[in-house]
Amino acid sequence: MKKLILLLSIFITACASPSPQTVVLPEFLPTATAYIDESYPTAQVQVASNQIASGIDVRMEQVWMDGKNVNADVCYTLPDAADWSIWSASLNYSGIVLQEYGTTLLSLQEGNPGLRCDTLTFVVPPDADLTNASIVINSIAAPPQGDDYCSIYMPKIQQSLAERGIGIVLDCIDVNGALTMQILSIPPEMTQQQAEEIVYSDEFYTISGPWSFAFNLSQ
Secondary structure, X not given: OHHHHHHHHHHHHHHOOOOOOOOOOOOOOOOOXXXXXXXXXXXXXEEXXXXXXXXXXXXXXXXXXXXXXXXXXXXXXEOOOOOOEEEEEEEEEOOEEEOOXXXXXXXXXXXXXXXXXXXXXXXXXXXXXOOOEEEEEEEEEOOOOOOHHHHHHHHHHHHHHHHHOOOOEEEEEEEOOEEEEEEEEOOOOOOHHHHHHHHOOHHHHXXXXXXXXXXXXXX
């Protein structure tokens, strides 16, 4: 009986309401601020430098870093009305040569010469040391499209082959209603594949620099 009374006493004590507690609320809650990771810095430098190579005037206006992206605004004169763009470029820093990049067209001005402006974008680690860096544009190019081989490039290619003493003969032939450049004859010691590698080489629609721009993008 005593054990039963003791158990009932413990049960009633456990079920009793807890004593009220006083909760003090602050007069105001602080406003949350956006978290900015310092490992993704921003910096900008004006370059305003131009170089001329192979008859092409290339000007770099500014370089800036936004997070992981190193961006550079570049303008360059165009040799003709073809669709010219930056073909090869690199970002060089701390002994690293970064050749992967993206381009965004800023403006295209027709004329003689025409002028095109692009933004080059390289992705780098957040701790990249850009205090002694450079961007090198190695070449621009206008890959043939549609009937460009016949309307623009075939005379240039044929002249270059003749100057080198390469006996390849080209002509444009109507194929299903479209003019198509074809190889009519090749030297006996040359295979068809070798002839095509020469004729369709990107050297005929590429202009090489280099155009190099040094900058100090301290963080």
